[in-house]
Amino acid sequence: MARDGAQPAYDPAGHDTALRSALQEVRAGRWMSMRALLEQTASWSAWTRRTQVLATSAAGTDVVRAWLAEEPDSVAAAVMHTRVVVERALRAHRESHPRTRELWPLAWHACDAATRVAPYDPVPWVCLLALARLDEEQRWAEHRAAPPEPMLPPGPWGLLAEAGKRDPYNREAHHRMLQFLYPRGGSERLARAAGFAQWAAGSAPPGSALHVLPLYVRVERYRRSGGREAALDLHWVAEDATREARQAFHSWFTLTQDDERSLLDMNHLAHALWGALRFPEAAQVFDALGPYWTPLPWASRAAGGGGSQQPVEIFLQARTRSRSAARGGGRRS
Template sequence: MAAQGFRPVYHPAGHDHALRGAVQELRTGRWVVMARLLDETSGWTAWTRRTQVLAAVAAGTDVVEAWRIEQPDSAAAGVMHARVSVERAVRAHRTGHPRTRELWQEAWTACLEAADRAPADPVPWVCRLALSVLDAQQRMEEHRAAPPAPMLPSGPWGLLAEAEKRDPYNREAHHRMLQFVYARRPGPLSEAVNYAQWAASMAPVGSALHALPLYVRVERYRRERGHERALDLHWVAEDAVRDADRAMDAWFLFCATDEASLLDLSHLAHGLYGALKFPDAARVFEALGPYWTPQPWAYRTDRPDERGPAEEVFLRARARCLGGPGARGGP
């Protein structure tokens, strides 16, 4: 798909067509397809991903509340209530909304209720990890537990352990933990680098956690624009190439790419492209198919808040990799 005129599609459901249908129904104010989809979802990986996407769409509506009224005993509805409550609290925190503390308390309570109703589900614990970014000063005891290894910061390690007890190497749980590390100490990223490398080193072959260091490298690039580094060299540095290679060899080559996170695929394609590994990047662009995500491509532009420039960078990188010498043909 390196043909001229190609335009990528951004959709939170990506390759998950069943999820796409549920999202569409949600946007029209109906919850039945969402409930049916979650009832049919097997495996915590798909469950975590689908509830996250659905909550991001439902947070601006009262659809989940309507579902809970109709089916008050539904554990899935309770989990989605926690998801939506957390999404609202995090958004309020991000914008400095005056109701942030109230929404935070409501979300925390919803997480406790969901964990009590669905004790085997990792998502209520992932949700509590998501809330930890609201406590960057670590005032709550559960957010200042001792780390499991040297060179790691104190933080909500007990919450991470509870999520991992239910779903080892849960992708979102570790990304939420990384967000907490960012919020805990803005500035130097040494703690985030240490955390991402530690998480990746503990992960088995095929785990998406091998892509986690690529996110930290993008964050470093975002923060250092115009400062110390020659930005073009940022991606070909020895450690950058190593991170991209490890994500390729330990995750991508073993994962079901049609079930993989579009963000993970985008970060890997971006890292390989920056490392000048165009044939490997081509394989990842092929796995993305018609889809893309604005991040991390937006950070290579002067207008990172606008989608248009990011899409242009993505398309140039994609065309270079799929059309370059040694690149595989598109599907």
């Protein structure tokens, strides 16, 4: 357990030591450890998470291209190639780079090929969902499909369903769907995103990371309001906010192990429980995080988005207060 005042570290591998070792090799331009790690990955949830993290590091290198050149029939290499080209297209889009128009179709064709090379793998469909957000005007028919419930908005529901056939309640697939819904319009669209998050969490089984999804929407709403609707932090102690935090804690956190949990999910849960004044539960999540943290959602609390240090300070204040209150046996300090 990290000491209250100890500076947390951002590490995309988190508690996954095997992934951390593979990432170090990828950064050095070597792919053998990545191949060995993926060969040993037994669940689709771990496969999805590890391929995403590996691609984030590999996207700035030629390491996956070298692997594919050495082993052109490797399914894992083909999936990683898809991950990398999609990551590059998404980065270009975020930076409004002119190469987006070139990288987007390349990434789509890689996804399409991967769906045939790896027909039982959810990742190619997750990647197609990630690319859907580049179709900002929803010109593609598959990005404005009818929803499964009348209160939900049109969107890439077929892609989500394909990912779900291969890995039901896939965490990244649902986050990609949420990201697709976020930028489209103002408060009405954000309400639809909230409706999607509630629908996904409500249909998820115990232990599913989808129970954390509504906490992301609450942070996004707070961020877009600039804190205006959060006078005296009432945004976080409202009845529905407290209910969402408790639901995520009891339906997800208490039923999973550290190596099954996303660091980003744990940070959102710790943040929500602290904001809801649920300090004993928040302290448990901070303890599970150990020495790690993620800048979001803490940066949403920082003035003007905060510099590099302010979100860390907010995290440390929340961790110290939660642990202090938990040791004192009360909800509030």
